[in-house]
Amino acid sequence: MSKPKDTNPNRPVIQIRRLKKYYKVGEEIVRALDGVDLDIHNNEFVAIMGASGSGKSTLMNILGCLDKPTNGAYVLNNKPTHKLGMSALARVRNEEIGFIFQTFELLNRASALRNVMLPMLYSSRHIFSARKRAKHALKRVSLDDRMTHRPNQLSGGQRQRVAIARALVNDPSILLADEPTGNLDSKTTVEIIELFKELHATGQTIIVVTHEEDVAGHADRIVRLRDGRIISDHPTESDPIHQDWVDRMASGRGSLAEVTQAERELNHIADQKREQALIEEAKSKPRKRLFKSSKSSEIGSEAKS
Ligand SMILES: Nc1ncnc2c1ncn2[C@@H]1O[C@H](COP(=O)(O)OP(=O)(O)O)[C@@H](O)[C@H]1O
């Protein structure tokens, strides 16, 4: 029913340049994102990691067109979303993004089928085929025998499957999941991750926020954030922190809470880089105003909305 995904791995889906999101809290400026550059290509499976407060959800909300950056560029499938107004942004969100949350965010009084139909009722694209598409999406997550159940009649893993079906139903170009297994036990976590891997194998581009190294280990690439900046970005098999974790698990010395030597070294490098970046920034923009949005951006400036 839905067309096969374009699996060309060279097509950039996400291009982010110098992305900043600042919040003013009382007198203080919180730099939730502080100059992020990131490219994600078609059919990548990326894990975003970082301590609590490092900016992961803020980044996901901007990637998912739920929020706009204070400054910088976010081009999604060649559309410069940072130039769109909120209603145009909502349209892009509805057509291009599938979002999955830790807390499922389902309507408790509606059946699984109704929950999955909802995104299509807000968009004219699939309004007449909504029921058929919703059934198909529930089948993809192996819930075709639970369509009339309400969320409170389903297990946590089944609820998350409904949420995944809802995220898939508009055939989004990216699937964004913010700690999707945070409320699930380890067995159910494995099931959900297996489902992500199946979707990835059919061409889906997936970005998942997690702080579990075992979840991240299923992605192809791990991007680590700290204080609103990317401090490392490696293929999973060459990510030093992940590999260190894998080694410790294999030798039975594993403890998730431990700060490893690899992490300490990375933090040290990140501190140096950050210091240097701040010095460069101070040199180049001596009287920079915080909330002025930049007129020039490197990418996507040709397509005006
Ligand atoms: N709406 C908001 N208003 C003010 N500060 C915020 C808001 N949202 C997030 N922050 C702050 O931005 C930082 C990054 O938050 P967040 O993206 O939620 O981090 P994470 O998801 O990595 O835990 C934190 O310091 C957080 O307190």
Ligand SMILES: [Mg+2]
């Ligand atoms: Mg978060």
